[in-house]
Structures are given as structure tokens and as C-alpha cells.
Amino acid sequence: xxxKKDIKNLGFQELKDSLLIMGxxxxxxxxxxxxxxxxxxxxxxxxxxxxxEARQHLSKEFFCSRVRQxxxxxxxxxxxxxxFGLFDGHNIETVLIPEGRxxxxxxxxxxxxxxxxxxxxxxxxGFKRDLNIxxxxxxYLSVSDLIAPAKITNVVFMGIGEPLDNFSNTIGSIKxxxxxxxxxxxxxxxxxxxxxxxxxxxxxxxxNLGVRLSVSLHATDDNIRSRIMPVNKKYPIAxxxxxxxxxxxxxxxxxxxxxILLHRINTSNEMAEKLEKxxxxxxxxxxxxxxNMAKSIYKPPREDEVNCFLRxxxxxxxxxxxxxxxxxxxxxxxxxxKARQINSCIKK
Ligand code: SAH
Numbered sequence: 001x002x003x004k005k006d007i008k009n010l011g012f013q014e015l016k017d018s019l020l021i022m023g024x025x026x027x028x029x030x031x032x033x034x035x036x037x038x039x040x041x042x043x044x045x046x047x048x049x050x051x052x053e054a055r056q057h058l059s060k061e062f063f064c065s066r067v068r069q070x071x072x073x074x075x076x077x078x079x080x081x082x083x084f085g086l087f088d089g090h091n092i093e094t095v096l097i098p099e100g101r102x103x104x105x106x107x108x109x110x111x112x113x114x115x116x117x118x119x120x121x122x123x124x125x126g127f128k129r130d131l132n133i134x135x136x137x138x139x140y141l142s143v144s145d146l147i148a149p150a151k152i153t154n155v156v157f158m159g160i161g162e163p164l165d166n167f168s169n170t171i172g173s174i175k176x177x178x179x180x181x182x183x184x185x186x187x188x189x190x191x192x193x194x195x196x197x198x199x200x201x202x203x204x205x206x207x208n209l210g211v212r213l214s215v216s217l218h219a220t221d222d223n224i225r226s227r228i229m230p231v232n233k234k235y236p237i238a239x240x241x242x243x244x245x246x247x248x249x250x251x252x253x254x255x256x257x258x259x260i261l262l263h264r265i266n267t268s269n270e271m272a273e274k275l276e277k278x279x280x281x282x283x284x285x286x287x288x289x290x291x292n293m294a295k296s297i298y299k300p301p302r303e304d305e306v307n308c309f310l311r312x313x314x315x316x317x318x319x320x321x322x323x324x325x326x327x328x329x330x331x332x333x334x335x336x337x338k339a340r341q342i343n344s345c346i347k348k
Contacts, residue, residue: 007058007062007064008133009133009134010133011175012033016029019054022057028054031047031049037183042064042066067135070083070084070091080143081096082142086131086135092135093159094159095327096143103150104155105155106158107173109136109163110128111127111130111161112127112161113161113162115231116230117230117231131161131166137183139159140183154189154190155189155191157190157193158191164204167200178190178210190212191212192204194214198240199243201247212255213244217237217258220237220271248282253284254285255284256284257284259287259289260290263291263302272313272316285321286313286321287321287322288309288313288320288322289323290306
């Protein structure tokens with residue numbers, strides 16, 4: 001028996017190559033992309049502008065995977081969190097954040113995470129596996145079908161997992177998201193968020209894909225950052241900033257830095273002073289995020305603590321925005337819906 005392949009795991013060029021090998025015109029790749037990603041037709045027999053013979057052949061060789069919606073929660077601020085089931089029984093989370101005319105989709109790239117950032121829930125059940133291209137793109141396709149006629153306008157790789165640790169599938173999915181005959185999302189509407197894998201940021205800058213980059217910084221001193229984010233022991237802030245500078249050589253800025261305020265951990269004047277030093281000469285944006293955690297070793301910063309830190313940034317002419325915590329009532333921060341699902345299963 002031939003094992004059918006998931007056509008959504010093929011990039012455009014790979015699909016063209018497969019068609020040629022099967023003896024069909026490679027221009028059908030554009031037609032197939034159009035059916036699958038634009039018209040959402042997944043039955044090859046319905047792809048009527050392709051020859052009957054090719055359709056039959058495609059049906060024998062390929063299938064179109066889907067992710068199964070297991071749960072959906074909607075926050076009072078409109079943020080929606082989806083739990084999707086994968087073919088092997090693993091679950092992933094996807095979050096939709098509506099904001100004015102923008103609908104940003106936050107996609108996961110791995111089941112679990114290896115990096116164990118101490119404020120994040122994603123790694124608490126360990127790392128299971130990478131998502132393939134189809135599983136990343138299917139999060140978009142499923143949510144897109146669910147919210148039609150509204151449209152997803154932006155995709156951020158800020159869900160569970162570290163996108164740069166699943167480099168080739170993250171890049172493969174970006175190519176589908178941005179392909180003219182695929183989902184055709186503008187490259188500047190796509191943002192990769194990383195905990196700071198310096199060598200991978202450099203690899204990304206060599207590819208010069210045109211997508212945005214966001215860095216989870218959260219502290220400006222190596223000791224403290226290593227405590228909050230163990231990845232810093234391997235790639236300290238200096239190596240991270242040098243990779244960011246290389247990324248910015250392609251003029252793809254600004255780079256966004258995420259900075260969660262954690263009570264008495266990263267809110268000192270010294271932290272602000274070091275931030276000023278690191279940001280010198282960098283085209284940046286900073287999102288300050290007052291911490292958004294259901295149960296955590298960290299406490300939310302006090303109001304005067306936040307104000308004092310923000311004042312310090314202003315004094316140093318550091319431009320920032322304070323991000324409203326979104327979806328707090330549904331625990332929309334990374335990994336929390338899955339954590340609750342698993343915890344409630346454990347309790348049962
Ligand atoms: N591994 C990637 C992408 C996943 S985390 C990365 O580290 O960037 C993406 C972002 O989610 C983090 O930077 C952080 O801003 C946010 N995040 C994670 N846990 C959070 C929490 N408990 N509260 C608020 N934001 C959180």
C-alpha cells in the first residue's frame with residue numbers, strides 16, 4: 001500500500017517538482033495552491049481546472065490534513081483561544097487577537113517547548129515534537145474558516161514552542177503564508193518571535209525573507225536573564241544583540257523587544273540603564289507587558305514600580321509601548337489553555 005503524503009507539507013517548488021515527476025505540467029502547482037489555500041477546496045476531484053488524470057493521480061498520492069478543534073474560549077476583550085488536536089493525539093494552542101481592523105493570529109510551532117523560560121507555561125510538560133509545515137498552516141486555515149468573512153490580517157509566531165528551533169518548518173510555513181498563489185499574506189504582516197537563538201537569527205537574516213522579528217528580552221543583565229530564561233546561558237545578551245544587528249543590516253527593522261515586568265526582578269533603574277546601552281544604534285520597538293500569569297512564582301509589579309520603570313525609560317529617551325494584557329480571563333498567555341486542560345485531566 002502506498003502511504004499518501006500530506007500535500008500541505010510541500011512548498012510551492014516541491015509541489016512543482018512532484019508534478020513534473022508524476023508527468024504533469026508544473027504550472028498546476030499554482031492551481032493546486034489556489035484551490036487549497038485560497039478557495040479552501042481540499043478534495044482533488046473538485047479541482048476542475050486540472051486534468052482528470054492529474055486529479056486521479058493526486059488523489060492516490062496525496063491527502064490534505066486538518067487540525068481538529070477541541071476547544072474554543074473567547075475572552076471578554078474578544079481574544080479567542082483555540083485548542084486543536086493533531087493526528088497523533090497531541091494538542092496545540094492558537095490565539096486570535098482582534099484589535100480594531102487587525103486580526104492577529106498567534107500560531108504554535110512545537111508541541112511543548114525545550115527552553116523553559118520561567119514565566120512561560122509552554123515548557124512545563126516538556127518538549128514533545130516539532131510541528132510540520134501543514135500543522136502550522138492548518139492553524140491559520142481552521143481559524144480563518146471559523147471567522148469568515150472576517151480575515152486574519154497578521155500572523156505572529158508567538159504561540160507554544162520556539163519557531164527558530166523548528167527552523168525549516170517555520171520557514172516552510174512562512175513561504176506558504178506569503179506565496180502569491182498561497183495565502184498571500186504580506187511579509188511585513190508576519191512576525192517571528194524568539195527567545196534568542198543567536199545563530200538561528202543570523203541564519204534567518206541570511207535568508208532575508210522580509211518578515212519581522214521580535215525578541216523576548218525580559219531582562220538586560222546576563223545573571224538575571226539567565227535566571228528567567230535559561231537559554232541566555234548559551235546565548236548571552238551580547239551574542240543576541242550582535243545577531244539582531246546582523247538581522248537589521250537587511251533593513252528589516254524595527255525589531256520588537258518583549259519585556260514582561262516581573263515584580264522586583266527586572267524593574268530596577270539599573271535594568272533601564274542597561275537597556276539604553278544595549279539598544280544604542282538599534283532600530284527597535286519595545287513592548288512592555290505587565291505580567292499576565294494565572295499561577296506563577298512571579299508576582300505582578302506594583303503600580304508605582306511600573307510607573308517608576310516607565311519614567312526611567314522616558315528619561316533615557318527609550319521609546320516604548322505598554323501592551324495591554326489580552327485574554328487574561330481565558331489565560332491566553334502561552335501554554336495556559338493546554339495546561340488547564342491537562343491539569344483538569346490529571347485531576348479527573
Ligand atoms: N519561543 C518564542 C515564542 C513563544 S513565547 C519566544 O520566546 O519569543 C512569546 C512571548 O509570549 C514571550 O516573549 C512573552 O512576551 C509572551 N509570554 C509568555 N508567557 C507569558 C506570560 N506568562 N505572560 C505574559 N506574556 C507571556
